Amino acid sequence: MELREGDFEAFFQTPFEIYDASSPYVSPMKSDLRRFYTVGDNPLFPQPGNFALFTVHRDGRPVGRIGAHVHPASNALHKTNSAYFAYFDCADDPEVARILLQAAEGWARQRGFDTIAGNFNLTAMQQIGVVTGGFESAPYVDQVYGPPHIPRLLEANGYEAYFPMRTFDVDLETIDLGALPGQGQSSLLASPDWSFAPISRKDIPQRLEEARLLLNSGFAANPMFVPLTREEFDFQARELRWIIDPRITAVLHYKGEPAGIVLIIPDLNPFIRATGSRFKWTTPWHFLVHRLRRDRALAVYMSVRRDLQGQGVMGAIIGTMFSRMRAAGYKRLGMTWVWDENHASLRQMQRVGASPLHRTHLFRKSLTTT
Numbered sequence: 001m002e003l004r005e006g007d008f009e010a011f012f013q014t015p016f017e018i019y020d021a022s023s024p025y026v027s028p029m030k031s032d033l034r035r036f037y038t039v040g041d042n043p044l045f046p047q048p049g050n051f052a053l054f055t056v057h058r059d060g061r062p063v064g065r066i067g068a069h070v071h072p073a074s075n076a077l078h079k080t081n082s083a084y085f086a087y088f089d090c091a092d093d094p095e096v097a098r099i100l101l102q103a104a105e106g107w108a109r110q111r112g113f114d115t116i117a118g119n120f121n122l123t124a125m126q127q128i129g130v131v132t133g134g135f136e137s138a139p140y141v142d143q144v145y146g147p148p149h150i151p152r153l154l155e156a157n158g159y160e161a162y163f164p165m166r167t168f169d170v171d172l173e174t175i176d177l178g179a180l181p182g183q184g185q186s187s188l189l190a191s192p193d194w195s196f197a198p199i200s201r202k203d204i205p206q207r208l209e210e211a212r213l214l215l216n217s218g219f220a221a222n223p224m225f226v227p228l229t230r231e232e233f234d235f236q237a238r239e240l241r242w243i244i245d246p247r248i249t250a251v252l253h254y255k256g257e258p259a260g261i262v263l264i265i266p267d268l269n270p271f272i273r274a275t276g277s278r279f280k281w282t283t284p285w286h287f288l289v290h291r292l293r294r295d296r297a298l299a300v301y302m303s304v305r306r307d308l309q310g311q312g313v314m315g316a317i318i319g320t321m322f323s324r325m326r327a328a329g330y331k332r333l334g335m336t337w338v339w340d341e342n343h344a345s346l347r348q349m350q351r352v353g354a355s356p357l358h359r360t361h362l363f364r365k366s367l368t369t370t
Contacts, residue, residue, distance in 0.1 A: 064090030133359030
């Protein structure tokens, strides 16, 4: 077997070589993966040396991959000294896993880090975690997925599972929309102080900046969260202006200022799978078909400005948005990860009748033990 560093083409191709076509796994678009790992384009990597891509090859064919990187702002804010691994995908082969994980660990040790953890693809505001349950369920876009042998191989190499999370699924066809907004939330929406901001193509840049401010405010106390600069948010949200369905995303204003958001996008996974995760001459046709048939969506995140939390704002937004989604023909809504200790968000999931979809964990390993 051969270990390679920096072979992007093999890094992208690996899942297509090792996962069966029937697997629920859906690769990100090749162009997106490339820009994630382009020095100078991704603001997380302003200069070389902050990431590495490793692949293992057998007879010239890639059979495993892993990324290693550092997020300096996270270490500084949370007083940690950790490196991260990302996109750990490999065949069910202990030797392949050992070579990959040792490569990432060696990269981290050489730079003085005492812990390595993942998956972080690439930060806590993107795909994170390793699927540890619910393997039979197809993921929505922006949800992680991996087969059952991935957590087993991590544990065999000395990694421990921590930070338990769940993703969720909502059946919009059966939910009782009339029961969602309580009396206080209905009164809130009736007040002239509260209004939903317009979302059109010309408004999207402003709405996205409001989305960043609301994310930074509402998530400030969350573990692992690092406030996003405008540059970082714009990089991650670059494609949203073309993806957002204005009918199903909402920013709620209070006295003219952004107060809360439910950022929802159509589930792009059927489109991405149909294209083979590559742009080609048939891609526009596939996207048109997707737009005509889309009936699944994903809530990227939900956030309320910190000073307005606990006042029913999120419930008011959810009640409105679920009604709009059903009217627009959407049948199911996926929710990105919720930490087991985030009791407020878990109560919201219970309130809207969400069902658990995947069980996920982060995995970590000390690099100081012998």
